[in-house]
Amino acid sequence: MEKIAPELLERKKKEEKKELEDLPDVHGEVRMRLAPSPSGPMHLGQSRMAILNDEYVKRYGGKLFLRIEDTNPHNILPEAYDMIPEDLEWLGVKVHEIVIQTDRFEIYYDYARKLLEMGKAYITTVPADEWRKLKNEGKPTVDRELPVEEQLERWDKMLNGDYEEGEAVYVVKTDLNHPNPAIRDWAAFRIVKEVEHPRVGNKYIVYPLMNFSVAVDDHELGLTHVLRGKDHLNNTYRQEYMFDYFGWKKPVYIHYGWVTMKDTILKTSLIKEGIKKGEFTGWDDPRLGTLRALAKRGIQPEAIRKYWIEVGLKSVDIEFSWDNLYAYNREIVDPIAKRYFFVWNPKKIEIKGVERLEAKAPYHPSEDMGFREYKLEKPVRVFVVKEEWDSLKDGQIIRLKDLCNVEKKGDDGIYAGNDVSIIKRGAKIIHWCPENSMAAEIRMPDGTLMNGVAEPLVEESIGKVVQFERFGFCKIYREAGKIVGYFTHR
């Protein structure tokens, strides 16, 4: 090989596979986390952080935490506690330990008290908008510098439920003159009384806000590296104050860019509403960008993984490319998908001039998967795509793939032998389905349906991704006696 065609080897070398770049500051093993809130199942956008964290933990060894951030009782879908781990498992992400924030209130309270004692936090009873206004002007509220004893007293009152919702807020001090107003004093605990938490009920009335619980947990879990979207950049700065106050060692923070997904419905609140209204069939409706929808459509988790590895951790904003994802998926699915015929807008034609026909079509054009065979008896009738048949000229001879040649004559076909060489001479090849085919409905990612018939043998591929020849890849299901295909991609 080397002697005959060294240039081929050269080429091989150039097509190195994409690899994630190394993480900075790795000393031995890493400890990382995924931190979704349980508002719904995972979607494509969230799979990025899951995959990347997983890749690094697998590369360096260490531990990956799934930390469910459920400290906002207003935005929780109880089923999500189970759905998220399921989605991760489907993705092939290895989670070593699950941590749920509503199990950890005592830890947060503990640190909250310490911070008050250190004079690094205060409890304000000033209304939110006023507090915010003062902050933007770089001015303290009247209660910011109240003595520690009084702050602790207020804290106890908060915990005891002596304040109503919105009457008191625990704030972490930073720097009122910080040039970025977003970083100045930030709210860390709020009172929630009017809503019951789906998981812990009304056991607690003081809820930590994200920046506080995240900082505490990132430290408590001993994280070495934190990957997050750059929309969290200011939160990182806020949280760093906590690390500085307590003298904790900070993890390495890496902020990756924003991903926009055109024509993809990701927003959980919208999906939830749509499901309720009946606009979507469920969390796996093929129009959605949830992982469950993609799974249903036959997208392989390995394709998603490969996609995000290719994209990497850059802080540039990017546009998601379905084409690229489909290309990766096709690479995986093409060699294993069995081939079948699906005829949309079917028209039944009779092939005259033969007693019987035998079809022998390979399951795969290049892989050795055997054949699907059909025997067609006397009135030999098949389904073909209506527009296709109608567009043929009378007298035109075409090839019915893996069956025979026919000459069109109105709504009939005249048997024209079985000489494959007519293809070489330019005969059109069309596909067909036997008369005993099954009704089939294909559901497209844009929500449209295609109705037709699928050859009987597809039944053996229920639950699998197949390729309907001259149509595209689909994942096959059965619903109410009919074949239902979820379109994967061409």
Added chain:
RNA sequence: GCUCCGGUGGUGUAGCCCGGCCAAGCAUUAGGGGCUCUCAACCCCUCGACCCGGGUUCAAAUCCCGGCCGGAGCACCA
């Protein structure tokens, strides 16, 4: 408005830190051809990019300055 972050073909990415081998690589998409009993796969070819302007230098996608453009955050959400 303020504070950050970033700008390589339609899309994604490599190169940028440590200037030259970059008249910019790879993948995908699009167009064309080949092969094939699929409009798939495979093979070949083609189109297509360093945001702009200065500066430093023998030499800049790579370093410096300015501008322009895009994005994020500025919640008692995460």
